[in-house]
Amino acid sequence: MSTAYQIALEDLANREPDTVATIFSQGNGTFGVRATDPLLATDGTVVNGFFETSPIIYGEAAHGYAKEHQTIVSLPSLRHLTIIDQAGQPAATRAIKDVRLDMQTGALTMTTEIVFPDDDRPLELTTTSLIGQADQDLTAYLLGYTLTTTAYEGMITFTKGPLVFQEKESDIERDPRVVVRPLQLKHAIIDSSATAVVQRIQTTESQLTRFIKTSNVAGLTQTVKVAPAQPAHFEAYVQVAQQDSFALDLDAAVAQRTKAFWHQFWASAAIDITGDDKMAQGLHFNVFQLAQSANRTGEYSIAAKGVSGPGYEGHFFWDTEMYMLPFFTYTHPEIARKLLEFRYRQLPLARKRAHDMGVAQGGLFPWRSINGAEASAFFPAGTAQYHIDADIAYAVAQYFDVTQDKDFMEKFGLPILWETAQFWRSFGAWSERDGRRVFMFHDVTGPDEYTALVDNNTYTNRMAKANIENFLSAYAQLDVSSLLDIEEADLQALKDIAAGIYLPEPGDNGVTAQDDTFLSKPIWPFATTPADHYPLLLHYHPLTIYRYQVSKQPDELMLDMLFPDDKAVSQKKIDYAYYERLATHDSSLSRSAYAVLAANLGDTEKAYHYFMDSALLDLTDLQGNTKDGLHMANLGGSWMSAAYGFAGLKVVEGQLSISNRLPAQWQTLALNLLFRGRQLHIVLTHDNTVVTLLAGEPLTLAVDDQEQEISRK
């Protein structure tokens, strides 16, 4: 039996070991450990930013193509240990009996039935693990192993050694979204004693190094007796560090600090549902895993799979800024800030990339990358997604809007807004449309990769406009003229462009076009598409998909979530109805956005169903590939579904607004938010909406369209 803050094996729809390993993975943004069978020396450790490069081979190459693959390294599991019997024979796992994750403490418990060779007396191995969460503990992984038995009796030996590297094969043909390239790692034990072993691991091409120290002051090898009523216990402490200098030795305080971290986390990020335990559990799991994946050092971001698996090669995409950041911005802005500082550090590479792409001014962030260089090997669905610039800028502006963190904005935020605004200025062009002079962007790909290389993708255009406007607004607010070399002519040019960017009016059928020609295409033949031909990208040539109206995820509709006051409700309803018909939800980024949109339009029943899919996407293995890692964007998206959708959270001209869209299935939805120094507690019921100020100055906000001022009682 699990509670809303626990996940147990029985909660999973798919209990295959790889899926179990993902769901119960533990991480802290610096590294992650998949919940693999502790007796197997299988892969199971992902270290953020620890990647290998390899040349991208193109069937037909051209100038300016991304040169190198970047592939996150899958290291052997840190959980692995060996248990041998008196005859020196190793125990093996017969079955996983239970796994249980306590999201209030971060502790994971896995119970496995194990046996020794030629001996049918089973033993039960309980492996507990905890990953350090306090800043000083981000290298720490604590393990406890307890062996019990009702039948076995004998001396057994626990041994916890260095990582065991095994030969593996390339998985390149399996699924283009989950490339696993064979990597040649150098690894050596550089220090070894009875109580500690330090291993150095180096990548060959990217020349990165990590050090792993495994220790136990009582000895890394222990022989003890196990018998009925005489459990055997063994502990180990593993640290993963960039330097061969480990700040901590086995420290009981790690567990204490980790517990405190989660306590504070749940206080700031509290979100709860009554009347629907399953959804509450799903939502808790999602934000818990989001927190586990978020790097807090400013050196890295959150990969599409976090640190829960090697899917998408460990790359960072727009997912971080557009799907994950909002949760952090509203609940843990210190983490959001670090994630945005990471982008700031990549500006020099972005400027170089813009130049390589024939854009003289500004910077272009990579569509997918670990180290900041473009690693997309298919530009129509990669580099052509120039909107990445505007997405990052949106997240910067939102962070500033919600936190009013001027220090961040002056040092990091404004330079990002400036470089991205300059990019749009240099990338776009003035043109004519319907007799009017407008600023256009050609040959771009929007978020929906089922349409590529189009002109005036509405999402891109609108986001670029916001990008420039947000730069101009922040520049006007902050006194930074000494920091950036910006002339009045630049500001005027940017103002003209922001005002001139082409945005389509609804067409003949009343629908807002996704791009210049989308609506002229035929609609995908859904009626004759076999159910097993989804996701389409695995069953049809891109050219086949591109020539139809069909979408993997929202594109034009995203704008109705991001700019909720751009359109009249009637127009939003027309667009929603039109594009929803075309959506395959082949992307895990789709459903959560649809949940927000449906809720905002008052269709809470539909929103609830999208939310349900989103909230449980990994727990139910809805996409069928949770084994490759968690769908991080969806985890953040499900929070957005609750906050933006059911709670109608938005900020309009600096004023927070909450609109109660509680679905019929729930009794209450409660969530905590931080907004401009205030801590808010929001409770929605079917009768009313109560916003309580837990900390901070009085605030005027809009609740269900009524302005009210709240202050501490």
Next chain:
Amino acid sequence: MSTAYQIALEDLANREPDTVATIFSQGNGTFGVRATDPLLATDGTVVNGFFETSPIIYGEAAHGYAKEHQTIVSLPSLRHLTIIDQAGQPAATRAIKDVRLDMQTGALTMTTEIVFPDDDRPLELTTTSLIGQADQDLTAYLLGYTLTTTAYEGMITFTKGPLVFQEKESDIERDPRVVVRPLQLKHAIIDSSATAVVQRIQTTESQLTRFIKTSNVAGLTQTVKVAPAQPAHFEAYVQVAQQDSFALDLDAAVAQRTKAFWHQFWASAAIDITGDDKMAQGLHFNVFQLAQSANRTGEYSIAAKGVSGPGYEGHFFWDTEMYMLPFFTYTHPEIARKLLEFRYRQLPLARKRAHDMGVAQGGLFPWRSINGAEASAFFPAGTAQYHIDADIAYAVAQYFDVTQDKDFMEKFGLPILWETAQFWRSFGAWSERDGRRVFMFHDVTGPDEYTALVDNNTYTNRMAKANIENFLSAYAQLDVSSLLDIEEADLQALKDIAAGIYLPEPGDNGVTAQDDTFLSKPIWPFATTPADHYPLLLHYHPLTIYRYQVSKQPDELMLDMLFPDDKAVSQKKIDYAYYERLATHDSSLSRSAYAVLAANLGDTEKAYHYFMDSALLDLTDLQGNTKDGLHMANLGGSWMSAAYGFAGLKVVEGQLSISNRLPAQWQTLALNLLFRGRQLHIVLTHDNTVVTLLAGEPLTLAVDDQEQEISRK
């Protein structure tokens, strides 16, 4: 000194050995031998259809991508022999003194100065070579070597053996247009005697085999004395065959039949210019090389480089049908027919490819291929060029229009027209534009690869319309209802589509759009593009190029050449002026078409300059890459420039039309044509245009807009 029917070394702008080897290459469509130094065992033999496959590796793969590279095999030169002195030391070439190609006989003579080691007495080696041209001689290559000296005296030994294979490296990074993959060939001597050696060569993956027999009835090794006034002579006879059965032994008649072939060739294909020897020579060279490259067996086509070099991997493109076929159709229709029969044989693969691309009916020919399977590794500039179907259909219709070859049309032509018409029907979609129901084609790439994945590419749409109309017209003319399973509903659907295909009206600026959004893009910044940044494709990312108005070669303008009566002259002039500004001529297919267009619009001065570039493109190494092979499409294009351009040749509703556009630089242009069983001789002077019927029934035709009937005197 060379004449208009000779090419000598001195006529070449670039005399680097690789360029010389291309220019003086000999071929017969079955195989080609580059004019390499006979003392070097370098690569130099291209056998049509003899290719190797290798897996295409994609940085990011997707469903339906072309699976295999096809790479023409570069075999060692057939010209190679060794000459050793009494000490057993081999002679080496010191300099190429002269090369001379006689286009009236097909004979090539290369004179090289050679020396033996440690001996400064030079010798002169004259290598004569002839490739068999009569149908029964298509395996034959005749060599004669004569050694003379003014100083040397001694016994020397000539040895002509089997091909010598050398290790070579991949050239993959050099230029994306000239990929040379390392190939592992199996080769073995399967029969050897003093007078003949037979070698079997096999590819590993594609499992193709060729046999090469080298023979000399007087012995393959001969030791003779050479001294001043005592030349030494040696002969060899090489045959390249698909089977180990060689029809001929050394046969003096081969030379005779080859001479007869060229005599007949020049009679049918006569084209001459007076007052401009350089252009006359260039044009002769071009059609001579075109003939040398054309396969006449129906098994293969003409590769982009013919059999003159390994460029473009030996692939066939639309070049054959759109640039080379017209010359054959009007002068050697029996060759044109064979080239079209080759496409007919590939219909089953085309049907499979259409299906793979999500198109239920019809066939889709590969954009680039040797064996009929798509081998393009970059679909935006490959498979997306669906116009290949309409190009082949255009060539079929033109062949039928000019020859009235019903036998071909019933057996081969109509099935091609039917499958391609069906493709368009299934590929396109009915849509709305300006309140009108129209048939559209989405996400296609036109001939100009500097713009990709657009909607309603005007070239594609217009050509598809012609494709369907030509099918309907041929179907109505021929009684083939028993051959094809076509229903009345199919015919009606095709009629509706042909009538409904969207074709743009001139836009606000009066220009006919290349596609739905081309004219809204900014114009390429020509003023700030350094001269050494052309061709753009080698210096800019495709995305950079795609987002501007810039063209590698004509696209919309091609239609004014192919459908000269579609538009008013005033509109053609507007379009020409507009698009010419955007043309970089980075493709060797560009200038010849511009020559036709300029001539048709009466600007013979401009046409002359384009023609000059086109006529001499390889002789002057204008593109800088003649070393990789001849630009076959341009060779055919220069004939089109003369025939379609300066002679205004066109067929309108079955009537031949000639319009005199003689450039000021010329006194006369004379050319022979075959039209519907008549042999015509056309002479343009600045005073008049005379069309003479050399053979056949009387003919009514239009000459300079005046209808006239001609008959044999």
